[in-house]
Amino acid sequence: MEFVRVVLALGVPVGILNRGAPLRGTRFLAWAALNARFGRGRPFQMVNVGACDGALFDDVTPWLHRIPNARAVLVEPIPYNQQRLRKNYPDTERFRIEPLAITRKPGSITVKTFDAAALEAGTLPIEFIGCSSITDTNLMSGKNAWGEADIDFKKFAPYLRDIEVPSDTLQSVLDRNQVEHIDAFLVDCEGADWIVFDQLDLERYRPGMIKVEIGALPAAEIGNVVVKLKTAGYHVGIYAEDVWAFA
Structure with a gap:
């Protein structure tokens, strides 16, 4: 079934492919799966910052199960999500979980999140599993996300x-996990996305595919993301709340 999915992804006509960045992403990942299946090239390496559980509302990370011998560094600061993430990606050798937040300096930081017991019991909407933030652009602020402007604010x-969670710089995490190349780089940090992406050395790693969530970013930081990608020569597309880029 997974092989059929890969073949179908590769068969998307170019005319359709060019209309949607996510379709280009699917084609990129399908080629990675095909090359890995036939032993071509080095093992596929993903870095996902804000991985949540690696399944919910995620159209990229599950490809790790379809790309033979794929490896990943999965950064997730919320203990509840870390447990779900490990259940979904049990191979501790190939899938390294970093239980921290990415910040500009190492140390610790306060993260606003939702009660784990309420999430597990289904008291809260399922999308709240992925709503944790170190910035004021999400949750309590109501900017492009649930907050005081929501009629259910008082209920939730x-x-x-x-x-309080540990934090570290992106480069320290990459070095600690001996990441020498990156094929796919993902950022979904509910408003801290530029803080993370700003630290990625594009000249050194040059990921083939990059996906950065921009839905909770202020306009200036959205511009920073696009300018950094364009300056580095990436092909950039925006779909919904994500910027997709391809080397």
Whole structure:
């Protein structure tokens, strides 16, 4: 079934492919799966910052199961999500989980998230599993995300929690995991996306595919993301709340 999915992805006509960045992403990942199946090239390497559980609302990370021998560094600061992530990606040798937040300096940081017991019980909407933030552009602020402007704010606010998590720089995480190349780089950090992407050395790693969530970013930081990609010679497309880029 997975092989059929790969073949179908490769068969998307170019005319359709060029209309949607996610379709180009699917084609990129399908080629990676095909090359890996036939032993071509080095093992596929993904870095995903803000991995959540690697399944919900994620059209890229599950490809790790379709690309033979794929490897990944999965960064996720929320303990509840870390447990779900490990269940979904149990191979500890190929899939390294970094239980921290990416910041500009190492240390610790306060993250606003939702009560794990309420999430597990289904008391909160399922999308709240992925709503954790170190910035004020999400959750309580109501900017492009649930917040005080939402009619259900008072119902959900009692379940908000501030937790302290360790933090480190992106380069330290890459070095610690001996990442020498990156094929796919993903960022989904609910407003901290530029803080992360700004630290990626594009000249050194030059990922074939990059996906950065911009839905919770202020306009200036959205511009920073696009300018950095364009300056580095990437082909850039925007779909919904994500910027997709291809080397």
